[in-house]
Amino acid sequence: MVYSGINLENVKISNRSAILKLLNDCGAMSRKDIAQRLGLTPATVTQISMKLLAAGILCEKGELEEEKRAGRRKVLIDINYTYRYVLSICIEAARTYIAISDLRGKSVGIREFSTDGTREPEKFLKQIAAESKAFMWETGIVKESVLGVGVSVPGPVDREQGISSHAFRIWNEPVHIGEYLQKSLELPVIVENNIKAFAEGELIYGNGKNQENLLFIKWGPGVGAALIVNGQIYQRIVEIGHYIVEKDGKPCRCGRKGCLETKVATHAVAERIRETCTRETMPRLWKRVNGDVGRIEARNIAQWFSMEDEGFRREMDDIIDEIARAVVNAGTMSIRTAWSSTARCSSCRA
Numbered sequence: 001m002v003y004s005g006i007n008l009e010n011v012k013i014s015n016r017s018a019i020l021k022l023l024n025d026c027g028a029m030s031r032k033d034i035a036q037r038l039g040l041t042p043a044t045v046t047q048i049s050m051k052l053l054a055a056g057i058l059c060e061k062g063e064l065e066e067e068k069r070a071g072r073r074k075v076l077i078d079i080n081y082t083y084r085y086v087l088s089i090c091i092e093a094a095r096t097y098i099a100i101s102d103l104r105g106k107s108v109g110i111r112e113f114s115t116d117g118t119r120e121p122e123k124f125l126k127q128i129a130a131e132s133k134a135f136m137w138e139t140g141i142v143k144e145s146v147l148g149v150g151v152s153v154p155g156p157v158d159r160e161q162g163i164s165s166h167a168f169r170i171w172n173e174p175v176h177i178g179e180y181l182q183k184s185l186e187l188p189v190i191v192e193n194n195i196k197a198f199a200e201g202e203l204i205y206g207n208g209k210n211q212e213n214l215l216f217i218k219w220g221p222g223v224g225a226a227l228i229v230n231g232q233i234y235q236r237i238v239e240i241g242h243y244i245v246e247k248d249g250k251p252c253r254c255g256r257k258g259c260l261e262t263k264v265a266t267h268a269v270a271e272r273i274r275e276t277c278t279r280e281t282m283p284r285l286w287k288r289v290n291g292d293v294g295r296i297e298a299r300n301i302a303q304w305f306s307m308e309d310e311g312f313r314r315e316m317d318d319i320i321d322e323i324a325r326a327v328v329n330a331g332t333m334s335i336r337t338a339w340s341s342t343a344r345c346s347s348c349r350a
């Protein structure tokens with residue numbers, strides 16, 4: 001976002017966000033306590049909460065007797081978590097997931113199907129729209145009760161325009177996801193990079209409730225990280241998956257060689273286990289696949305962890321150690337970068 005100076009509308013929006021985030025993190029609270037916690041005037045909190053109550057986004061919740069002044073009660077306000085539902089679409093290289101959840105992040109249902117990047121993007125988006133409509137119909141959720149649609153894709157996105165610029169391993173060209181889905185679903189659509197979207201989820205529903213600074217790691221077919229500083233997601237993705245960790249290593253999808261991803265992404269892990277699994281080194285895993293290592297695939301990685309196979313554990317420890325080292329480096333570098341960016345922002349742009 002471009003900083004455009006102090007603007008009353010921006011201040012209102014940011015105060016509103018702060019109130020909603022506080023209620024989401026700490027639960028129901030009185031207007032007076034909200035004002036104290038956020039350093040806002042009681043009048044500001046009253047004004048904002050009045051509008052949100054009228055819109056049905058907030059609700060008044062019970063009363064709490066103030067200890068010292070008997071007889072005087074304070075009304076608590078909270079987020080109305082049943083206000084609307086949210087439709088989430090997660091497009092990943094192998095599978096696409098559609099989920100409907102309430103504002104607490106509680107899932108009403110989820111469905112998934114194969115991602116077909118070989119088809120024309122429009123045709124695949126048409127399938128996504130049709131699946132979404134069918135899913136809403138099945139779960140009995142009407143369009144009017146849906147707040148909006150959030151779409152996550154790998155790779156860079158133009159969030160303002162709702163365009164996926166280059167969804168790695170899915171599409172090589174820019175795809176106007178937002179425009180297409182907005183038209184067919186008749187709902188507001190936000191398109192976001194997958195790692196940022198997952199980090200946002202962690203911020204709202206996970207560890208971000210009590211931690212202001214986080215380094216979020218995604219470990220799967222791709223490896224990436226997002227940095228959260230002072231409760232805000234740092235605008236650039238931490239490309240941890242493309243740190244070079246091996247001289248002249250295996251070729252990576254980014255065009256370089258020996259990136260972390262070529263060693264620790266799930267398909268690379270599967271390959272490594274296939275190469276090292278023998279009757280002697282990993283007896284239990286070997287027995288499970290009847291000596292056919294071809295059956296060890298990235299998609300069944302979760303099953304292997306439940307097996308008490310020493311050799312497999314050792315190999316995984318090695319892989320996790322490799323990720324941990326990259327994470328420490330990412331932490332060191334990104335905290336410095338974020339720090340210098342904050343300094344620049346407050347001193348020159350203001």
Ligand SMILES: [Zn+2]
Nearest residue numbers: 242252254259
């Ligand atoms: Zn790479």
